[in-house]
Amino acid sequence: MSALPYAEALWLGGPIATLAPAGDDPWGLLPDGAIAVSDGRIVWVGAASELPGGFTAAEVHDLGGRWLLPGLIDCHTHLVWAGSRVEEYERRLAGASYEDIARAGGGILATVQATRAADAGALYAAAAARLADLCADGVTTVEIKSGYGLDVGTERRQLEVARRLGQEQPVNVYTSFLGAHVVPPEYSGRAGLWIAFLADELLPMLAADGLVDAVDAYCEPFAYTPSHCETLFAAARALGLPVRVHAEQRSRSGGARVAARFAALSADHLEYADESDIAALAAAGTVAVLLPGAFLMLGERQVPPLAALRRHGVPIALASDLNPGTSPLRSPRLAAALGCQLWGLTP
Structure with missing residues (x-):
């Protein structure tokens, strides 16, 4: 040189x-x-x-013999929340499904209730502690989703806390608006009305305030349909925002095809995607983000279609999916190790 x-x-x-x-x-x-x-x-x-x-x-x-490598990017986290759902793991070990727990008042809506009750200071302190663990593991860039508010004030509060973390902590932060996480209790049975509100009012408001870098949605039968996601993503596209999708985690629900139609940054989970879904992602240039922490904690058996991803040349990323209910990982290095151990990925 x-x-x-x-x-x-x-x-x-x-x-x-x-x-x-x-x-x-x-x-x-x-x-x-x-x-x-x-x-x-x-x-x-x-x-x-x-x-x-x-x-x-x-x-x-x-360095004292320690390895030095480029900073890690944790590209899928739900870092900002309040409350705890540790008891759900015991219930899953006893045989309760993700859907059983949700119907009993647990799951995402339990975290929504606790997060709505927390002020910005409490959310920041808890999130900063989690973020410190990620940074100690080598993370220099992190994506942070909202989605535990599902109302105007709390969604804004989550995104503001994420922005503050990026300003005050030694890490680059990118935000994803996940107002379409599950259907808010106030809109039970009226998912379409909530999506219309997100697309027409809340997303434009939050984007105008500089709080949103990308828009995410959870495409599953118990959350949102492909049509719902397309409505929201059309609004994101009109605002110049990229999208990403929770796709094919619990069933083959059409999320990967939505991701491909909107040239999404990523399609995440993908356990139930088939060969045609993967071909569509490849053509769209969408990255497959695989999340072994959730796979492990939920006791899944459906392995992501790694052979198809490789055949079609779809880039594969791993992330922690750090969240209170299904992936308490605070280590992308552990996520990488799990990807190798559970799925046969190579280092």
């Missing part, structure tokens, strides 16, 4: 994975590497033995 007389900081003394594949090496591994940084940017990376002659650094950090 080019001559480098000076840098503000230098890291050396350990292996560095650049993740730039070279031959049979998928890691871009530098067994004894060095990285120099100035003005917040990497200005040199290579083998420590190849550091330019006469180079100096204001600060030198010894």
Whole structure:
């Protein structure tokens, strides 16, 4: 690399994975590497033995044999909530299904009730503690969804807390508006009216205030239909916002096809997607986000269609799906390990 007389900081003394594949090496591994940084940017990376002659650094950090790799992106979290649903895990172990728990007043609506009752300070303090764990695990960018408010004030409060986290914590935050998570109790049996309100009033209001980076929806028979999602996504498109979809997690409900029609950033879960769904995602350029934490905690047996994803060249991402009910993971590294252990993904 080019001559480098000076840098503000230098890291050396350990292996560095650049993740730039070279031959049979998928890691871009530098067994004894060095990285120099100035003005917040990497200005040199290579083998420590190849550091330019006469180079100096204001600060030198010894990795002590620890690995250094690019910051992780956790691209699917429900980070901002109040309350606890730990008892639901015991009920699932005793045989209760996700739907059984929801019908008994648990599930997402239990978290909605607790989150509506919490003020912004309480939500921020709890979310900041969860975020600190993610950052300690190597996360430098995180996506945060709303969806535990399902009313005007609480959806706004969740998104404002997410924005504040991005401003005050050492991490990049991107928000997703998930007002179409489940149907609010006030709109029971009237999902279409709630979707119309989101599309016509709430989403434009929150977007105008700069609180929304993307729009998400949960496409399942007990949540929202493909038609509902399309109505909301058309409104998002009109506002210049990208979309993403909770798709085919519990059944083949049509979410992947909606994701493809709207060229979604991602289709997430995908356990029940079939070959034609995957082909549509490939044509749309949509990323498959797989969530092994939820798969494990829900005791699922339907493995995502990994062979089809590979055949069609759909990019695969893993994320924590950090949430209070079905994936308490605070570690994308653990999500990666679970993907390898449960599904046969490669490191």
